[in-house]
Amino acid sequence: MIGKGILQGLGVTFRHFMDTYLEDIRAGKKRYRTADGIAARRSADTRGIFTIQYPEEKMPVPELFRYVPILLYEEDENGEKEYRCTACGICSKVCPPQCIWIVRTVNPETGRPLPNPEEFYVDIDICMNCGFCEEFCPFDAIKMDHDYELSNYNRFENHIIDLEGLGRPISYYAGIKPGIFAEEEAARAQKKAEKAAKAEKKDK
């Protein structure tokens, strides 16, 4: 019968249309602007239209999500920032689009390099969000941020971010990636213990 296929297709569309309303009625106010509602709309058994109403609602990003790099620092009692970065340069070497610039600190008396960065820049216009810097950093110093709302009015002034702008306290990182953070800290503690044990052995 001619038209059967079209009618069937219209049926599918109609069901999809109705599903949205039925879901809305069934879930009530919970469906929108609540974490559960968003999670339910992203699950495999969601029905109807499941658009996330950005910017009123935001999709929670997974821990591994990566955007642009940040540099982690530890804060001591005086509020002094101590960056984890040692200016080894691995991130700037592995960076595929070469968007990382580092100036290594040099001891003015001896002329020897010191293990911290004097300046550190990331050009977020060039950054391709690949995450290699995070992956290959041996000191867990450079990490990929979760903040993806970086638009602003002047790319010439604001898109090359310096050390100050890149810096984030460790607590911030622990907040956005708790699982990964715990794993890394455990690994760091283990490494430290091994190192201490080795040093002790040497002393003896």
Added chain:
Amino acid sequence: MTEANIRSSAVSESFIDHFPQGWLSLDDRDGYQGYIIEKDHLLEFARRLRDEHGYDYLSSITGVDYFPEDRMEVVYHVYKSTGGSGIEFKVVTGRDNPEVTSLVSLYDGANFQEREIWDLLGIWFEDHPDPRRILTWEGFAGHPLRKDWTEPYFEEDFKPFDSRWPEGRPERSEATNPFGDNVQFKDPFDPETWVYEGDDQVYEALRNEYSTKDEDLDVEQFIVNMGPQHPSTHGVFRMVVLLDGETIVGLKPVFGYLHRNHEKIGERNTFLQNMPFTDRLDYITSLSNNLGYALAVEKLTEVHPPERAEYIRVIMAELTRIINHLVAIGFLLNDLGAFFTPNLYGLEERELILDIFEAVTGSRMMCNYLRFGGVAHDVSSDHLKQINALVSERLPRKLEDFDKYLTGNEILRSRCEGVGVLTPEDALRLSVTGPLLRASGVPYDIRRADPYSIYDRFEFDVAWNVHGDTYDRFLVRLEEIRQSIRIIKQALRDIPDGPIQTGKVQHQARVPAGESYGRIESPKGELGYYIVSNKKPNPLRYHVRAPSLINLSALEIMCRNQKIADAVVILGSIDITLGEVDR
């Protein structure tokens, strides 16, 4: 010579005997395979290879520049459409005015690829029917893939650049290297007084090939440009069509608007740095692109990923295939005029898969997930459950919906059936691959014909059909989604625990000297990576055999004698991504 080399040469010595003496010799450089053909006998050799030995499918042609040596090579990879491994042969020429016989008379699929080599490497192909530039524009000076050619914002030959560390203060390349000072123009060329005449070449080529004059009737055929704006939401692409009324007499695709010389960038990069760039080739199927590249490099380094990583790769690649086909079907329907409703049904499912990609790889589209010898992150059991829920419940249900919604739809059928027919002979001659080839009645799927990774362990059917029209391509894609679901289910059942990486990932991958050609059945067709390494951290040559580009060579023949409104549908049924076509 390694053991493998000796073994292959024992076989190949006898192959050489099939041809008159002096025609070909073994390529016995360390790490190289195949034969070197005497330039004068190339055409005859290729003809015999095709007609007597059955190598009827020309997969890839590319060139290599061995600067500072005075040596350039054109590298051919040919296969049998019945399956099995292929044969590689090369022709050697000098760097000054190199010339090689064109193979277009044997394989039409050579057409675009030879134009690309002329454009990017400056090797001229004798007897080529349409020897124009293909990716760069007509006023372009030089051939960018030559090793002594430098790009406008040139900094250094190889990454990492010295200016980044330890004294790295950022400077915008525009500031140090202002536009105008560093751009070369073709001689004599003045951008101020220049009048654009590039299109005349296209029009002339079109008229030369197709124009027919009717003696009795004074009929005027006219040329219409479709594009270069998005003619049908596929990207910046232009079709120059020669029309007789509403019927298409001839057609030339024009592309390159998104050209960024991916291969040159690749040759500046280290091997690992290239991985995220492959994501950006065909941005719908980034994980397949990763896989092809990883396989090509792993062939050289002889690293084998652990079992778990292999399964993860297969699961991810098949999810990518599902995504791609959903998008392809959706946009095909868009082209048909069913504006966005079916497309969004496809995109809905894609969204759920992308959520998984985001959780596993860190990014929705630019996944950058594979590493040489494994994958970057493990897939947790939660995510495997999520994938399982998708493939065992939701996707099959949704496919049924798709079937109900589209397959029987009278409008879709009348617009697709018998439109854009491609015969199997034409398809093979044009080196067309992927769903396009299989819909034309050639069940050639690299996963089956020349298995890579662990595809030989899975049970699946090669989806194919016999009519070769747009409707069959649609059906083949639907069926391929079902087969992908089948493969993922088996992979989820069998996936073992264990490591996901052999050893630690090195950011300076050590790649022994030699060449390799890694090819996979990407959702769009055969995706091949040809890599030459000279033991340095950067590849000497990095070439992508892009399925979208080569499948486009069939556009002309499929559109001929069709109505102009159908050209858009036919383009949609090829399923191209301009990021990959233009590279």
